[in-house]
Amino acid sequence: MPAVSETRETVEKLAKSNYEWGFETNVEMDLAPKGLNEDIVRLISARKKEPQWMLEWRLKAFRAWQEMSEPNWAKVKHPPIDYQDAHYFAQPKKKDGPKSLDEVDPELLKTYEKLGIPLHEQEMLAGVEGAGQKTPVAVDAVFDSVSVATTFRKTLAEAGVIFCPISEAIIEHPELVKKYLGTVVPVADNFFSALNSAVFTDGSFVYVPKGVRCPMELSTYFRINARNTGQFERTLIIAEDQATVSYLEGCTAPQRDENQLHAAVVELVAMEDAFIKYSTVQNWYPGDENGKGGIYNFVTKRGICKGDRARISWTQVETGSAITWKYPSCILAGKGSVGEFYSVAVTNGHQQADTGTKMIHLAPDTRSTIVAKTISAGQSDSTYRGLVRMQPKARNGRNFTQCDSLLIGDQCGAHTVPYIESRNMSARIEHEATTSKISEDQLFYCRSRGFSEEEAVGLIVNGFCREVLKELPMEFAVEAQKLLQISLEGSVG
Amino acid sequence: MSDFLKIEGLKAQIDADGTSKEILKGLDLTIPKGEVHVIMGPNGSGKSTLSYVLAGREDYEVTGGSAHFKGQDLLELEPEERAALGVFLAFQSPVELPGVNNANFLRTAVNAVRKARGEEELDAVSFLKLAREETGRLSMSGEMLKRAVNVGFSGGEKKRNEVLQMRLLKPSLAILDETDSGLDIDALRIVADGVNSLRGPDFSSLVITHHQRLLDYIVPDRVHVMAHGRIIHSGGPEVATLLEKQGYKQFLEAAA
Numbered sequence: 001m002p003a004v005s006e007t008r009e010t011v012e013k014l015a016k017s018n019y020e021w022g023f024e025t026n027v028e029m030d031l032a033p034k035g036l037n038e039d040i041v042r043l044i045s046a047r048k049k050e051p052q053w054m055l056e057w058r059l060k061a062f063r064a065w066q067e068m069s070e071p072n073w074a075k076v077k078h079p080p081i082d083y084q085d086a087h088y089f090a091q092p093k094k095k096d097g098p099k100s101l102d103e104v105d106p107e108l109l110k111t112y113e114k115l116g117i118p119l120h121e122q123e124m125l126a127g128v129e130g131a132g133q134k135t136p137v138a139v140d141a142v143f144d145s146v147s148v149a150t151t152f153r154k155t156l157a158e159a160g161v162i163f164c165p166i167s168e169a170i171i172e173h174p175e176l177v178k179k180y181l182g183t184v185v186p187v188a189d190n191f192f193s194a195l196n197s198a199v200f201t202d203g204s205f206v207y208v209p210k211g212v213r214c215p216m217e218l219s220t221y222f223r224i225n226a227r228n229t230g231q232f233e234r235t236l237i238i239a240e241d242q243a244t245v246s247y248l249e250g251c252t253a254p255q256r257d258e259n260q261l262h263a264a265v266v267e268l269v270a271m272e273d274a275f276i277k278y279s280t281v282q283n284w285y286p287g288d289e290n291g292k293g294g295i296y297n298f299v300t301k302r303g304i305c306k307g308d309r310a311r312i313s314w315t316q317v318e319t320g321s322a323i324t325w326k327y328p329s330c331i332l333a334g335k336g337s338v339g340e341f342y343s344v345a346v347t348n349g350h351q352q353a354d355t356g357t358k359m360i361h362l363a364p365d366t367r368s369t370i371v372a373k374t375i376s377a378g379q380s381d382s383t384y385r386g387l388v389r390m391q392p393k394a395r396n397g398r399n400f401t402q403c404d405s406l407l408i409g410d411q412c413g414a415h416t417v418p419y420i421e422s423r424n425m426s427a428r429i430e431h432e433a434t435t436s437k438i439s440e441d442q443l444f445y446c447r448s449r450g451f452s453e454e455e456a457v458g459l460i461v462n463g464f465c466r467e468v469l470k471e472l473p474m475e476f477a478v479e480a481q482k483l484l485q486i487s488l489e490g491s492v493g
Numbered sequence: 494m495s496d497f498l499k500i501e502g503l504k505a506q507i508d509a510d511g512t513s514k515e516i517l518k519g520l521d522l523t524i525p526k527g528e529v530h531v532i533m534g535p536n537g538s539g540k541s542t543l544s545y546v547l548a549g550r551e552d553y554e555v556t557g558g559s560a561h562f563k564g565q566d567l568l569e570l571e572p573e574e575r576a577a578l579g580v581f582l583a584f585q586s587p588v589e590l591p592g593v594n595n596a597n598f599l600r601t602a603v604n605a606v607r608k609a610r611g612e613e614e615l616d617a618v619s620f621l622k623l624a625r626e627e628t629g630r631l632s633m634s635g636e637m638l639k640r641a642v643n644v645g646f647s648g649g650e651k652k653r654n655e656v657l658q659m660r661l662l663k664p665s666l667a668i669l670d671e672t673d674s675g676l677d678i679d680a681l682r683i684v685a686d687g688v689n690s691l692r693g694p695d696f697s698s699l700v701i702t703h704h705q706r707l708l709d710y711i712v713p714d715r716v717h718v719m720a721h722g723r724i725i726h727s728g729g730p731e732v733a734t735l736l737e738k739q740g741y742k743q744f745l746e747a748a749a
Contacts, residue, residue: 439588440551440552441588442588442589442590444548444549444550444551444572444588445584445587445588445590446590446602447549447571447572447573447576448548448549448572448573448575448576448581448582449576449598449602449605449606449658449662450573450576450577450602450605450606450609450662451573451601451602451605452573452605453573455601455605459590459593459598459601460590460593462592462593463590463591463592463593463594463641463642464591464592465592466592466593467592
């Protein structure tokens with residue numbers, strides 16, 4: 001059914017969505033000079049008081065990066081990025097790292113309050129006691145790549161779980177960091193991961209020992225605040241044999257006219273029978289209705305199922321960023337290991353998203369599931385790009401892929417680019433794909449039942465994404481649903 | 494105000510492939526408060542178009558005449574405003590909403606309408622209690638509340654789901670567009686009961702049907718014969734019996 005003028009009007013209104021998280025926080029910043037060279041890398045390492053091996057690791061990455069060029073295969077367009085025109089180190093001014101929440105700049109706390117992050121221990125405890133509505137969530141807040149507070153560390157430590165800023169892990173747990181950092185995403189894996197390896201300033205580190213089920217959800221909130229800075233966080237999660245952990249990340253940034261670069265690297269390591277669930281709600285600033293400003297979100301996320309029957313599950317709700325370039329992947333190296341990817345990508349206005357996953361089946365009886373939902377509105381462009389590879393040893397490997405695209409209006413685009421490679425005759429790979437529009441029938445049906453047009457769109461979109469949203473932890477799912485509604489409705493109504 | 498719904502000289506057309514086709518050609522119809530009226534007519538006479546125009550579907554362009562409900566100009570209102578005013582359309586082909594939980598959909602709809610009417614919204618618990626009573630009454634499985642709206646429903650289940658919505662939304666004007674078509678006799682009884690139980694001084698209904706058999710269960714106050722976009726004959730329940738026996742021919746000839 002063709003879009004009638006009403007739908008087009010709605011879309012035009014939708015495109016002017018207001019970004020609710022566009023505020024700026026006045027925190028005194030400690031900035032490194034603009035530009036990127038070996039001295040800056042050395043400065044970052046020195047400021048983080050890192051050991052020599054870490055500095056060498058960074059320098060190796062930096063030298064590799066200098067030899068590389070930006071990837072150009074993604075279906076995204078942007079003006080050339082001047083990597084010398086950004087600050088690679090920005091830190092809220094503090095003599096030492098804050099030891100408790102009392103020491104944290106009150107302005108920062110206010111920011112987190114605005115973001116709705118339950119940072120206060122009190123609030124958190126109240127939440128726990130409050131009729132069991134909220135499950136406790138341990139939060140690590142990363143502000144311009146610097147971790148400012150991590151909550152619930154004591155409870156976690158009692159269970160043997162390490163959850164701390166990665167900068168701290170480098171100093172406190174060097175043996176673990178050394179053993180795993182860069183093993184899933186090698187330093188020179190790609191242009192952006194190399195850049196990240198050279199200049200990352202913080203991120204989260206999680207270690208769950210053998211047989212431990214992490215007693216609570218772990219969560220990191222990332223926020224880019226400073227002007228002309230890039231955010232390069234680094235996350236490393238290790239789950240030993242039979243360990244289980246669920247990790248959430250949320251992200252926002254102030255509204256700015258210039259584009260800002262976000263190039264994160266996330267590495268997951270799951271040993272025998274371990275399970276890592278990694279959920280993302282990404283809401284970086286997408287730019288204004290004319291496509292000005294917004295975050296370039298160039299992220300490398302990869303997990304390895306090292307042990308037999310290990311399982312890694314990625315769930316992502318991507319509503320923000322001017323450009324998203326992101327392919328959370330699973331290397332299925334353990335026998336019978338399982339990789340999952342559940343994704344909702346919403347683009348509106350002039351946003352561009354090229355996202356998907358890679359499932360690399362190395363061992364026998366490995367299974368992977370991909371469910372990708374793409375919603376395009378306004379003049380946006382969205383691409384699902386996914387690779388399923390069955391290596392010769394992936395006997396009885398199985399993959400199921402489902403890609404559904406929903407178009408709103410007639411000025412947006414949706415593309416599906418699946419790459420399927422099978423080198424084992426017994427492997428089974430299924431791929432299903434659909435493209436649909438919100439039909440006038442559906443809209444009219446809802447409206448005749450009393451829904452406004454925006455409510456109807458929100459309802460239909462949430463229904464479309466249900467298979468993915470149900471994979472999110474409860475509280476995050478509610479947040480994600482609201483976010484979908486806001487991303488598509490904006491200032492309407 | 495005894496004229497609850499008043500339609501005068503209503504003309505409407507639909508644009509398809511660049512040409513517009515007039516479907517309603519000056520239709521007059523009045524339904525007083527508390528009455529149930531039936532419209533019967535041959536295929537293509539414009540019955541469904543009338544129901545869509547009254548509910549506010551935008552594919553149809555109203556080119557003349559008027560439609561007032563409770564003294565308000567219906568044609569000026571958005572579909573959701575008409576719903577709040579008390580207009581309900583039971584669809585001939587209910588639409589599927591993949592992934593949208595039926596109970597959620599119903600509760601949101603009920604509360605949207607209650608809010609617009611200045612009534613208190615129902616919380617999840619009291620809504621579910623109400624919904625369970627109503628599904629029971631309609632001999633629907635409670636399971637249907639958990640499924641996606643109309644997805645994978647049989648024809649009969651879809652129609653019952655429409656009646657369920659009608660009962661929950663408590664309209665003052667229910668338009669039933671061939672809700673009886675494709676129903677077996679038990680389902681027909683249940684649907685009819687759904688309508689009859691709402692009958693009262695503040696409830697009017699416009700029932701569009703092809704079959705006289707529905708009128709064994711819903712006894713109308715008036716029966717209208719529709720053809721070529723107009724009402725060509727009106728009378729009491731006996732008109733339906735006459736139609737069943739002799740067909741539309743005599744009415745068409747009389748109108749010609």
